[in-house]
Amino acid sequence: MSPDQALTTDKLDHWIETVCRTYVDLDVARIDDSPFRAGIDVSHLGETVFAELSATAQQANRRPVDIARSDDAYAVFVLQRAGTMIIAQDGREVRLDPGDAAIVDTERPYTLHLAGPNRQIVLHCPRHLLRRRLRSMRAVTAARIARSSPTGDLLGGTLRLLARDRHDLAPMQAEAIGRYTLDLVATALEATPEAGIDVPSRASAALLARIKDHLRDNLADTELDPARIAAAHSISVRHLHRLFHETGQTVGGALRETRLERCRADLADPRQRARSVTEIALRWGFNDSAHFSRVFKARYGVSPREYRRHRH
DSSP states (O other), X not given: OOTXXXXXXXXXXXXXXXXXXXXXXXXXXXXXXXOOOEEEEEEEETTEEEEXXXXXXXXXXXXXHHHHTOSOOEEEEEEEEESOEEEEETTEEEEEOTTOEEEEETTSOEEEEEOSOEEEEEEEEEHHHHHTTSSOHHHHXXXXXXXXXXXXXXXXHHHHHHHHHGGGOOHHHHHHXXXXXXXXXXXXXXXXXXXXXXXXXXXXXXXXXXXXXXXXXXXXXXXXOHHHHHHHTTOOHHHHHHHHHTXXXXXXXXXXXXXXXXXXXXXXXXXXXXXXXXXXXXXXXXXXXXXXXXXXXXXXXXXXXXXXXXXX
């Protein structure tokens, strides 16, 4: 999309093409039967791209296959203007209400879930521009910048003014303001509690990766718990919890998220149509179908049956 271009569409395919061209490759899908409508208005502030987005209910997934075929990496910052959105990345999940903000890193998988009509201000820039302003970018992905915080209030006010005036900026002004805006985003991110979480050592990261592989390989085991996971890796339960805490996760949260993602993939897979929702839930370690339906709807905004109906 060229600078200062706007688009509004009621065609999902057109929207997907536009979003992927403006940002990165994403798997975008509707999640309900409401009339589809989406729009984007883009301006360039030097290397930072400023956009106002509006869209009806949908979900966007940045998948490993999308990452593998991408040449560029970006940091994507979202300020929620209306509606709510759930962002999940790096084992964390955050709900954005109007005025809240967060970032994602396009080098790793993430999910954006819009349960209903939404409006956002979205900034994106080459990843290295934001990374060099932060102690750890991974520590603050999917970390909420609260609208009520001093830095969140300042950042939100600045971006709302910029949304109003950006089209009137001369190129040199736009570039300078783009740099200033990234400084402000970084300051707000460094003020979040997550920014203070220690980055794991290389050895801890390798152990954590092996543990997560173990979780994925044993999802069907309904008795999989911290004690069994720790024993399988010859570490204490306390050490196990510390490993996950250092990345802003919990053991139970990581296990539940992995199980939900496997169930979601099966529900969307036409080859699994013969399996009931309960069978899929049991297959991946949920032993109570009612509990599974509750946590699935809390995570994705629709029931498992609704999700399957909209995907097939």
